[in-house]
Amino acid sequence: xxxxxxxxxxxxxxxxxxxxxxxxxxxxxxxxxxxxxxxxxxxxxxxxxxxxxxxxxxxxxxxxxxxxxxxxxxxxxxxxxxxxxxxxxxxxxxxxxxxxxxxxxxxxxxxxxxxxxxxxxxxxxxxxxxxxxxxxxxxxxxxxxxxxxxxxxxxxxxxxxxxxxxxxxxxxxxxxxxxxxxxxxxxxxxxxxxxxxxxxxxxxxxxxxxxxxxxxxxxxxxxxxxxxxxxxxxxxxxxxxxxxxxxxxxxxxxxxxxxxxxxxxxxxxxxxxxxxxxxxxxxxxxxxxxxxxxxxxxxxxxxxxxxxxxxxxxxxxxxxxxxxxxxxxxxxxxxxxxxxxxxxxxxxxxxxxxxxxxxxxxxxxxxxx
Amino acid sequence: xxxxxxxxxxxxxxxxxxxxxxxxxxxxxxxxxxxxxxxxxxxxxxxxxxxxxxxxxxxxxxxxxxxxxxxxxxxxxxxxxxxxxxxxxxxxxxxxxxxxxxxxxxxxxxxxxxxxxxxxxxxxxxxxxxxxxxxxxxxxxxxxxxxxxxxxxxxxxxxxxxxxxxxxxxxxxxxxxxxxxxxxxxxxxxxxxxxxxxxxxxxxxxxxxxxxxxxxxxxxxxxxxxxxxxxxxxxxxxxxxxxxxxxxxxxxxxxxxxxxxxxxxxxxxxxxxxxxxxxxxxxxxxxxxxxxxxxxxxxxxxxxxxxxxxxxxxxxxxxxxxxxxxxxxxxxxxxxxxxxxxxxxxxxxxxxxxxxxxxxxxxxxxxxx
Numbered sequence: 001x002x003x004x005x006x007x008x009x010x011x012x013x014x015x016x017x018x019x020x021x022x023x024x025x026x027x028x029x030x031x032x033x034x035x036x037x038x039x040x041x042x043x044x045x046x047x048x049x050x051x052x053x054x055x056x057x058x059x060x061x062x063x064x065x066x067x068x069x070x071x072x073x074x075x076x077x078x079x080x081x082x083x084x085x086x087x088x089x090x091x092x093x094x095x096x097x098x099x100x101x102x103x104x105x106x107x108x109x110x111x112x113x114x115x116x117x118x119x120x121x122x123x124x125x126x127x128x129x130x131x132x133x134x135x136x137x138x139x140x141x142x143x144x145x146x147x148x149x150x151x152x153x154x155x156x157x158x159x160x161x162x163x164x165x166x167x168x169x170x171x172x173x174x175x176x177x178x179x180x181x182x183x184x185x186x187x188x189x190x191x192x193x194x195x196x197x198x199x200x201x202x203x204x205x206x207x208x209x210x211x212x213x214x215x216x217x218x219x220x221x222x223x224x225x226x227x228x229x230x231x232x233x234x235x236x237x238x239x240x241x242x243x244x245x246x247x248x249x250x251x252x253x254x255x256x257x258x259x260x261x262x263x264x265x266x267x268x269x270x271x272x273x274x275x276x277x278x279x280x281x282x283x284x285x286x287x288x289x290x291x292x293x294x295x296x297x298x299x300x301x302x303x304x305x306x307x308x309x310x311x312x313x314x315x316x317x318x319x320x321x322x323x324x325x326x327x328x329x330x331x332x333x334x335x336x337x338x339x340x341x342x343x344x345x346x347x348x349x350x351x352x353x354x355x356x357x358x359x360x361x362x363x364x365x366x367x368x369x
Numbered sequence: 370x371x372x373x374x375x376x377x378x379x380x381x382x383x384x385x386x387x388x389x390x391x392x393x394x395x396x397x398x399x400x401x402x403x404x405x406x407x408x409x410x411x412x413x414x415x416x417x418x419x420x421x422x423x424x425x426x427x428x429x430x431x432x433x434x435x436x437x438x439x440x441x442x443x444x445x446x447x448x449x450x451x452x453x454x455x456x457x458x459x460x461x462x463x464x465x466x467x468x469x470x471x472x473x474x475x476x477x478x479x480x481x482x483x484x485x486x487x488x489x490x491x492x493x494x495x496x497x498x499x500x501x502x503x504x505x506x507x508x509x510x511x512x513x514x515x516x517x518x519x520x521x522x523x524x525x526x527x528x529x530x531x532x533x534x535x536x537x538x539x540x541x542x543x544x545x546x547x548x549x550x551x552x553x554x555x556x557x558x559x560x561x562x563x564x565x566x567x568x569x570x571x572x573x574x575x576x577x578x579x580x581x582x583x584x585x586x587x588x589x590x591x592x593x594x595x596x597x598x599x600x601x602x603x604x605x606x607x608x609x610x611x612x613x614x615x616x617x618x619x620x621x622x623x624x625x626x627x628x629x630x631x632x633x634x635x636x637x638x639x640x641x642x643x644x645x646x647x648x649x650x651x652x653x654x655x656x657x658x659x660x661x662x663x664x665x666x667x668x669x670x671x672x673x674x675x676x677x678x679x680x681x682x683x684x685x686x687x688x689x690x691x692x693x694x695x696x697x698x699x700x701x702x703x704x705x706x707x708x709x710x711x712x713x714x715x716x717x718x719x720x721x722x723x724x725x726x727x728x729x730x731x732x733x734x735x736x737x738x
Contacts, residue, residue, distance in 0.1 A: 212556070216552070280619065
């Protein structure tokens with residue numbers, strides 16, 4: 001079913017929001033299900049910050065199942081018997097698409113010479129892929145978290161490219177608190193002496209300690225306080241008494257350390273810097289402002305003829321329901337058809353990746369409707 | 370009014386929860402106002418994680434005003450015309466009381482040889498100070514955040530030592546999320562090569578980068594999402610356009626970096642490890658459990674004859690109102706007189722330190738009543 005490990009090289013240099021251009025851009029992608037004759041059944045799924053194109057197939061590094069296997073497959077809510085599902089690694093990332101670890105024209109890795117990109121630049125890369133595949137208008141663009149930002153950005157900037165836009169657990173702009181958490185992560189990476197201004201690719205010693213701390217801090221924001229209490233509480237890890245030391249006495253400490261160290265095996269620290277920066281810069285209203293001090297989100301969606309669906313989770317404190325509602329109000333003001341639901345789920349922001357049957361029903365209903 | 374820079378050496382070794390003892394313990398403290406003849410007007414104020422004894426007098430390192438000058442002084446809610454106010458640096462800290470930077474009996478700094486301490490151990494040190502000052506029963510013990518933990522611990526473990534207990538923006542136990550944020554901070558410090566297993570005092574090069582990251586992560590938890598949005602939003606720092614780089618483009622980034630680097634000038638990284646550990650171990654119910662699997666918080670307060678007052682803030686997501694309510698229910702069950710108020714304030718956990726006139730009224734009313 002899966003058509004694995006494909007890469008396309010964009011024929012034209014990619015213009016970026018910074019004013020720079022990126023030449024020879026490669027986009028690595030996976031597809032699932034069959035494209036129909038008139039190419040009208042394609043769904044583009046956009047991945048989150050640390051996600052990748054291995055949506056519904058085994059991750060080549062970790063050997064783990066795809067990150068949305070519960071959602072994408074034959075007979076599943078995003079039904080690959082019906083749809084041709086595409087998922088591509090975003091530019092700036094590290095799973096095959098062009099990013100800071102890629103070779104620059106001079107033959108050495110970009111490192112911090114890689115241009116700072118935006119969510120819209122990532123979407124430009126994805127549209128380049130669609131052009132390459134000969135797909136005009138998607139049946140739908142779908143994404144959660146940063147994937148939802150891409151879905152909204154595609155709707156705002158390329159209004160003819162998707163008939164349906166499904167944005168889950170996301171926002172149209174990064175808040176001060178969102179930026180603050182990302183800045184902690186970046187500072188953790190940059191404080192690691194092994195980061196060496198991003199020039200660490202040659203000898204194989206990467207800033208893993210800093211990247212692990214960044215991941216740990218971020219990971220807390222993906223979970224709810226209630227979820228953490230339920231999952232771990234104050235339970236001790238493989239011991240009956242506190243040790244009065246600095247080992248991971250508590251299960252939650254052990255879990256976080258495991259999350260941090262596991263992450264460094266599959267992710268590039270410079271990519272983490274670039275992608276968090278892109279998310280922090282994200283503000284669709286500002287992008288579409290007619291002057292610097294005035295940006296109305298509704299203006300961004302004025303040209304859209306797509307149908308929208310927004311989903312939030314009541315326990316998500318990273319991109320809380322108010323952020324989705326803000327988008328919905330803008331879409332209403334723009335006259336776009338939009339449905340919106342806040343789902344109750346205990347897992348915090350990560351709910352979009354986890355077992356929430358109500359989400360399955362919403363996704364299927366919106367895509368098939 | 371202030372009687373500055375005093376230190377007492379406890380005559381007896383301090384027994385610790387770990388089973389170890391700490392000999393030659395020094396407690397550095399400040400006092401404000403005059404102790405009356407029968408020593409019945411003393412109020413002990415307990416400081417928070419990164420606080421110190423400079424409650425209402427200039428900090429000797431930063432030159433900044435005391436951390437609660439708005440609350441403590443002549444005619445203020447904690448009225449030094451009326452009360453003798455004592456504030457001592459907790460053991461494990463670094464402003465004059467015995468901690469990891471102090472010299473061990475072998476003449477070298479303790480570093481990580483310092484025993485892991487608990488909130489109750491800190492309170493034992495404070496009670497040693499009261500003994501040394503000849504103060505039997507305090508008019509009140511008062512504290513916010515970790516200071517509130519000490520106030521509750523004193524009430525539970527030394528029920529005769531305080532007639533009133535005022536605990537603000539605090540909890541009777543550290544949650545999984547609380548532990549998780551502290552663990553990120555500890556890992557950031559320990560990942561700094563300059564930490565060197567805590568043995569960094571000799572050559573003056575401390576793990577400042579790691580400590581700054583720890584402080585940045587923690588600082589986010591002290592503020593509310595709304596407060597951050599109001600204070601910073603997405604406003605840029607001294608520039609009119611995004612730079613498409615990794616400088617602190619946003620005001621919130623600049624603020625956090627400033628908080629992080631400023632902190633390293635006044636605080637010892639090992640103290641940060643030890644004090645966060647003490648907070649994570651904090652669970653009054655567990656401390657007073659008759660067996661390992663059963664601890665009822667009410668049992669901890671069964672012997673108390675003090676009056677209690679609990680205050681929470683609606684925007685505090687670090688120690689939310691539910692945690693205070695949990696303590697109030699336990700005090701009710703123990704038959705202790707308790708008043709409880711949730712105040713509305715926009716500043717998150719830090720509200721207890723900031724301009725919240727309603728807090729002033731509650732504090733004055735409770736202490737003078």
